[in-house]
Amino acid sequence: MDFNAEDASIFESALSDDSSRPKVYIETYGCQMNVNDSEVVASILIANGYAITSNINEADVILINTCSIRENAETRVFGRIDLFGQVKKSKPSVLVGVLGCMAERLKDQLLEEKKVVDLVVGPDAYRELPVLLRAAEDGQKGINVLLSREETYADISPVRLDKNGVSAFVSIMRGCNNMCSYCVVPYTRGAERSRDPHTIVREVQELVDAGYREVTLLGQNVNSYHWEEQKGLVKQKISFSDLLEMVALVDPRLRVRFSTSHPKDLTNEVLYTMAMYENICNHIHLPVQSGSTRILQLMNRKYTREDYLDRIKAIRSIIPDCSISTDIIAGFCTETEVDHDMTLSIMREVGFDFAYMFKYSERPNTKAARQLKDDVPEEVKTRRLMEIIELQGKLSEQSKKNDVGKRFEVLIEGESKKSKDEFFGRTSQNKVVVFPKENHKIGEFVFVEVTDCTPATLIGHIVEE
Structure with missing residues (x-):
């Protein structure tokens, strides 16, 4: 089809x-x-x-x-x-x-x-x-509800339902092989399978031709994308960094984002590809889930606290102005106050720009539900989550204050909810900026100087390049 x-x-x-x-x-x-x-x-x-x-x-x-x-x-x-x-x-x-x-x-x-x-x-x-x-x-x-080992819907061009005509999602793979102990995805979406890269490039080109200015490549773990094809007598292997480059080359004015990355698979090769192409956005969503190696092992995340911090160090070295967001789970099975404090400390050490934060919710039939006891009291989970949210609020606010006085290229995505005289858009670092419209239109790129910020939003005005 x-x-x-x-x-x-x-x-x-x-x-x-x-x-x-x-x-x-x-x-x-x-x-x-x-x-x-x-x-x-x-x-x-x-x-x-x-x-x-x-x-x-x-x-x-x-x-x-x-x-x-x-x-x-x-x-x-x-x-x-x-x-x-x-x-x-x-x-x-x-x-x-x-x-x-x-x-x-x-x-x-x-x-x-x-x-x-x-x-x-x-x-x-x-x-x-x-x-x-x-x-x-x-x-x-x-x-x-039969799961498939082959289905990727690669031949189907999705009908864009949001109607904004500016940014779109492109699925590059389906399923997941990570088997994190708390997660139902491998059971509900099946085994990991990557999509033919040529169909991905074709879909991206269709979006460019339709006037879209940004695509986000999607996968449960984009870093494990892998495709093999026969080129004559040679078997060619295409990794995620290769695919990222292929998509970036479709059009130099097309912004490219991706989500989600798994810390165990985020290679320096991907980071160097991001640094090489200006249209690949400088933002990585890198779920940490916990700052405690013991808890990470129980979660079956396949990396340690030190491994995660090594990836952060590589990002800071190769892409200095890259923003980093994360996911955090509060109150996983057997989590102690020491484990919780380690999560707070890794948040401070990394200085996440923003985060998605949740209480642990046991999902039936997962490994955690079968083998671990959900033994952290609900009131303790709630208190720990509130502490995580409070700390992240301070980190996010500081991240935005650090941007005051800087200039960013912003893609105009729509009209501000608070004022019809203002647009909103995002920087390469995935931070929302609100600014007066002047004579510009949705879908245009403009340079914005940040003059102020709220805890959630940057505020600025359009300037000449």
Whole structure:
């Protein structure tokens, strides 16, 4: 299923008020991978005669793309499914489908307890959606949660649903082999498999031709991207650093980002490639999870505190102005106050620019759930998380204060929520800047001098290069 410029009119029609097509409403929860998956789903459905709508009240099909990483994400989704049940009461013909990781993990519960659900489709079965929808129309429960060792959706050009026309996600791989003890991803998304690099470059070129100015390459662990192909008598191996270079060369004015990196696989080769190409953004998201080697071992992260700090040292040396963000889990199994203090100390030592911070939430059937006791009291988890959040708030504020007086190239992404007279955009370091519009437009690159900051945002004005 490959799409080209000739399909543009079909897609435009399918994204607008085309009364001849059944309308599909898609709601997405979770990570950037889920956003990209929803765009793949939209592409498949449009090619099979459906239209996409942003109005749930006019939908013939309601799809919710789900995440199982944390318990609160699943709780939110169950709440939304109950709401969809109310929609279905007023319009009984509406079909409700659950897609993604929750579909994979909770298929029986969803079908047995949530009578409103008509179909349950896992991350590797989206090509079957048109068939499953037809079965659901005939009163059957549509279900396909089989995981695949080959599926990458490489031949499908995703339909961009955000409509900003500036930045887009491009999936370069699916699944994960890391088997972190707390994580459900290997069970819900299957084994790791990389996508043909030539289809990635083709998709990026399509985005450039459509006017996009930034792409983010996505994978559960982008650093482990690996592709082999036969070139005559020679077997050519393409690593993530090779792919990064291939994408950077598509267009020198196209910004390139990527997420997520795993500390055990972040090589100097990747860092040197980032340093070599100006259009590869100077930001790395490098989850640390804990500052304690003992806890990291229990998490099966496959690196020590010292290993992580070695990677930070390499980043600072090779890309001095690179920003670093992270993920942190508070209150993992057996975590002591000493372990917690080590997390706080590594935060201070690295000086993270921003972070995603969570309490440990035991996920059923993971190695941690099977073999470790979730023995840190809830009130202790909460207190430790608050201490982590408080410290990161200070680090983030200091990071932004360090930028006051500097000039950055900024990609204008949209209008500020607080003022119609201002735009917002991001620096190469992934920091948000707000500034007066003047005579510029969304999608343009401008140079902005930072004059002030809040704890969350840089404030500045446009200057000549």
